[in-house]
Amino acid sequence: MTGVRVGVIGAGYVGLTTAVCLAERGHPTVCVDVDAGRVEHLNRGTPLLDEPGLPLLLRQGLDAQTLRFSADYTDLADRDLVFICVPTPSRFDGSADLSAVEAAVAELASLLPSAAVLVLKSTVPVGTTRWLARRLKPTGLRVVSNPEFLRESHAIYDFQHPDRVVIGADDDAAAEMVAAVYGASAPTLRMSPESAELAKYASNAFLAVKISYTNSLARLCAGVGADIGDVTRCMGADVRIGQHFLQPGPGWGGSCLPKDTAALLHTGRLAGVELPEVESARCTNAAQPARIVSTLSRTMATPLAHARVAVLGLTFKAGTSDVRDSPALTICAELGRTGAQITGYDPRLEQIDQAALRRASIVAVDDPYLAAKDADAVVVLTEWPEFCDLNWPLIAEQSPAAVVLDTRNLLDPASLADTGLTYLGNGMPSGY
Numbered sequence: 001m002t003g004v005r006v007g008v009i010g011a012g013y014v015g016l017t018t019a020v021c022l023a024e025r026g027h028p029t030v031c032v033d034v035d036a037g038r039v040e041h042l043n044r045g046t047p048l049l050d051e052p053g054l055p056l057l058l059r060q061g062l063d064a065q066t067l068r069f070s071a072d073y074t075d076l077a078d079r080d081l082v083f084i085c086v087p088t089p090s091r092f093d094g095s096a097d098l099s100a101v102e103a104a105v106a107e108l109a110s111l112l113p114s115a116a117v118l119v120l121k122s123t124v125p126v127g128t129t130r131w132l133a134r135r136l137k138p139t140g141l142r143v144v145s146n147p148e149f150l151r152e153s154h155a156i157y158d159f160q161h162p163d164r165v166v167i168g169a170d171d172d173a174a175a176e177m178v179a180a181v182y183g184a185s186a187p188t189l190r191m192s193p194e195s196a197e198l199a200k201y202a203s204n205a206f207l208a209v210k211i212s213y214t215n216s217l218a219r220l221c222a223g224v225g226a227d228i229g230d231v232t233r234c235m236g237a238d239v240r241i242g243q244h245f246l247q248p249g250p251g252w253g254g255s256c257l258p259k260d261t262a263a264l265l266h267t268g269r270l271a272g273v274e275l276p277e278v279e280s281a282r283c284t285n286a287a288q289p290a291r292i293v294s295t296l297s298r299t300m301a302t303p304l305a306h307a308r309v310a311v312l313g314l315t316f317k318a319g320t321s322d323v324r325d326s327p328a329l330t331i332c333a334e335l336g337r338t339g340a341q342i343t344g345y346d347p348r349l350e351q352i353d354q355a356a357l358r359r360a361s362i363v364a365v366d367d368p369y370l371a372a373k374d375a376d377a378v379v380v381l382t383e384w385p386e387f388c389d390l391n392w393p394l395i396a397e398q399s400p401a402a403v404v405l406d407t408r409n410l411l412d413p414a415s416l417a418d419t420g421l422t423y424l425g426n427g428m429p430s431g432y
């Protein structure tokens with residue numbers, strides 16, 4: 001089905017991806033964002049997000065005039081389907097802040113034709129779709145839940161090759177309109193709005209639980225002389241467990257797993273249901289910075305208060321310049337409180353929000369060798385593959401006493417040991 005007039009609200013990771021991909025499928029698409037500067041850049045073909053495939057799709061959509069960006073909601077007045085992709089950050093009590101969703105809906109309510117369908121792609125608490133549908137009943141507008149499961153750094157690929165497209169709706173015609181824009185071959189799961197909303201949180205929380213369990217096992221491995229790589233290799237070979245999300249690290253972060261686990265717990269509290277697995281996954285995650293700080297203080301020759309710590313990797317995972325809720329920054333902030341001097345390097349340094357780095361006590365430098373020079377410790381916090389290709393013998397020459405703490409188990413322990421540096425892998429027999 002081509003030719004459905006699509007509107008998208010919010011031109012961030014989810015909205016921009018949705019807009020360029022639906023425009024590519026032939027749907028005339030208008031994407032509205034409150035940030036006029038962002039709109040201007042996007043209309044000029046500047047992708048703003050470093051997502052593989054995005055620059056090409058953006059250019060193609062603009063050139064074919066199937067895609068345009070606007071800061072003016074009235075440009076959506078003739079739309080058939082409008083995808084809401086605005087942020088839903090955490091409030092102080094863990095609940096999701098729906099003010100951007102509400103602002104978008106308030107604009108659309110008085111604007112859209114009554115046959116139009118609103119599609120909630122933002123991650124929202126159970127009950128939001130039905131609550132909005134009730135509120136919009138007098139306008140005739142229908143509301144469908146269609147949570148998004150894309151990963152940052154794979155956004156375009158994931159949107160184009162989804163594991164599942166979830167459509168939560170009571171209204172069959174509205175659900176079919178949404179299903180049709182994804183195409184007949186998309187693996188579509190129909191359910192109630194409540195199930196769709198909860199399925200999104202449940203999925204993210206399950207991923208968080210899986211990683212926290214791996215991080216706890218890594219700690220146990222180091223304590224009993226086992227190797228987490230071998231343990232997870234065995235676990236992952238069981239198809240019932242699956243090999244993904246078994247990689248130990250400095251803790252899970254990013255703009256969604258932390259906020260979505262908090263929101264799920266909040267929903268549980270409102271319903272009088274405890275979710276101890278999720279609670280515990282968050283506790284394990286919160287303990288990761290202290291685990292790294294105590295390892296450094298135990299293994300470095302210099303006391304932390306006088307130490308120079310070089311940090312490699314600042315983003316919340318490799319392949320992105322996003323530092324929102326990055327474990328790397330949380331760890332640096334904790335190290336900074338000990339008095340340690342922190343020098344940080346990241347391959348995407350130029351695109352990273354510099355104020356966030358300053359708040360985490362990081363002196364950022366654009367050269368990994370400069371960051372590691374005269375360091376008492378070199379801590380790998382993001383799994384950028386290029387860190388494997390660094391000239392580690394040179395780093396050893398410049399910082400012979402450095403402890404290399406590899407939170408992601410990225411580097412080759414044998415090559416590191418050959419340089420004379422002290423190598424500590426995460427969950428390894430001679431690691432931490």
Ligand code: NAD
Nearest residue numbers: 010011012013014033034085086088100103122123148152
């Ligand atoms: P983002 O911060 O990257 O982008 C949001 C955009 O919305 C910004 O450009 C902002 O200017 C704009 N905006 C804010 N309020 C607006 C309004 N009232 N009207 C129009 N535009 C407005 O956000 P994101 O990462 O794309 O996340 C959006 C939603 O999708 C969240 O609920 C998030 O949990 C969910 N989600 C995100 C991802 C991800 O990987 N980032 C994946 C799945 C789901």
Ligand code: UGA
Nearest residue numbers: 148149150151152211245246247249252253254256316317
């Ligand atoms: C996550 C989910 O994977 C997406 O399916 C979901 O749509 C999205 O959140 C969302 O709702 O926003 P993303 O935030 O891009 O995607 O990041 P992930 O790839 O899931 O990684 C999250 C964190 O876990 C990162 O800090 C990463 O380094 C860490 N991680 C991941 C590990 O420590 N070990 C692993 O094995 C996997």
